[in-house]
Amino acid sequence: MTDQQGPVAIVGAGSIGAGFAIVHATAGRSVLLYDAQPEAAEAAIGRIAETLADLEHFELLDEPPAAVLARVSAAASLEDAVAKAAFVHECVSENLDLKRQVTADIDARAPGDAVIGSASSAIPASDYAAEVPGNSRCLVAHPGNPPFLLRVVEVVPAPFTDPKAVDAATRFLGGSGLATVTVRKEPRGFVFNRLQGALLREAYCLVRDGVVSVEEIDALVRDGLGLRWSIVGPFETVDLNTRGGIERHAKLLGPAYEAMGAERGQHDPWTDELVANVSEQRRAALPLDAWADRVRWRDRELMRALLTRRSGES
Ligand SMILES: NC(=O)c1ccc[n+]([C@@H]2O[C@H](COP(=O)([O-])OP(=O)(O)OC[C@H]3O[C@@H](n4cnc5c(N)ncnc54)[C@H](O)[C@@H]3O)[C@@H](O)[C@H]2O)c1
Missing domain, CATH: 3.40.50.720 (NAD(P)-binding Rossmann-like Domain)
Incomplete structure (x- = not known):
């Protein structure tokens, strides 16, 4: 070419x-x-x-x-x-x-x-x-x-x-x-829509089961998850949310996420090997001794994003 x-x-x-x-x-x-x-x-x-x-x-x-x-x-x-x-x-x-x-x-x-x-x-x-x-x-x-x-x-x-x-x-x-x-391989929906689909499938289930309304889901994503995801992706999110990083997050919350998946008929546990792979990639991107500075950076970026939203409202 x-x-x-x-x-x-x-x-x-x-x-x-x-x-x-x-x-x-x-x-x-x-x-x-x-x-x-x-x-x-x-x-x-x-x-x-x-x-x-x-x-x-x-x-x-x-x-x-x-x-x-x-x-x-x-x-x-x-x-x-x-x-x-x-x-x-x-x-x-x-x-x-x-x-x-x-x-x-x-x-x-x-x-x-x-x-x-x-x-x-x-x-x-x-x-x-x-x-x-x-x-x-x-x-x-x-x-x-x-x-x-x-x-x-x-x-x-x-x-x-x-x-x-x-x-x-x-x-x-x-x-x-x-x-x-x-993208390596050709998974149905590739990656963008698989990620979007995981959230959307769960959102439909929650509305179906009368847990929350459509607007309530949109508010939780718009003002919570989505605002944060505009700064950091899902792996970096949990890496920064947990002292000790993503490996500790997987230890603390992996079983809860596995149970949520099981409720929907999904069985994809985060095995030790998988967590080690993900954690290794995160530690290469952010050594733990730089963790606190990155958390502060995330917070400042969120402040900037909030400011932009507020200026759009006025
Ligand atoms: N809309 C989205 O959010 C989105 C995001 C990413 C990818 N895509 C993908 O992009 C593609 C286009 O989606 P879209 O939302 O722009 O659809 P669209 O319906 O807005 O536009 C499709 C256009 O293709 C034209 N078309 C149909 N047959 C044709 C032909 N033989 N030759 C030339 N033109 C022809 C139609 O007249 C129409 O104008 C789809 O594969 C879709 O899945 C859509």
Whole structure:
């Protein structure tokens, strides 16, 4: 795979397609948007203009919105969109047959060295690209929504994906300011949606069982777990919540979490070996003698986040 120079082609101009267009156009790249629905790409450009105005309002643009918008065009056909593309984002609806067909169409028309990244939320490349002749350049590039604000993308190759395509995707997306996490294996829902799904499944159960209301769950996540997770992830959270770090947390609370899982029919105990692995990774990231300073850092970051929320309320 070369270091590509052509435009970014986006196939499917819905929420995610328009979001990726903003990411790349704000990074100075030309974007061609194609959608099978007539007028959909033009409508997306209208929504992009509104979002760019908002980004400017929050001082998140380095240049006038019109300069960014000028880099985004609607393509009249799939062929026009992808013919000279450096990178193709497939952002059509989440449907296996549709993704199979569209990926094959893109593969037949895009330059041989362009990576084809699918925004797929849960369908792995092994399922939609197995029969595609050029499947060595196919992988999932799954964003959070909206991609121009949640700037991390899961890159999920299939066994048939060329590692050079993974490197090229990582470099290309990185060039537009997106961090990437390369997912090993292709678990259903990848990682982002598995984590989200674990919480959502439990939330549905709790509402079903009359334990709390929908709004009460949203409040606990919005003002509690989620606020903290915007600063530190779930492993760092419990590492910093427990004197002695994550290993002690697992000793103290592992059995309680195991019992909660068992109530839902899940049996995945945190074995000594697993805890040792996780703890080793945490200690490499944060030696225990730096723990107290990091706790103070977390608290100060939470103060900053609270201040930002308050200024948004006034
Ligand atoms: N919305 C999210 O939160 C989110 C987050 C991450 C990933 N995704 C994934 O991104 C993909 C797109 O999701 P979305 O939310 O943007 O959907 P959407 O419904 O907003 O947009 C999909 C677009 O694809 C177009 N389309 C359908 N068939 C087409 C074809 N043959 N050629 C070209 N365009 C075609 C539709 O007209 C529509 O405009 C899905 O795979 C979805 O699972 C969605």
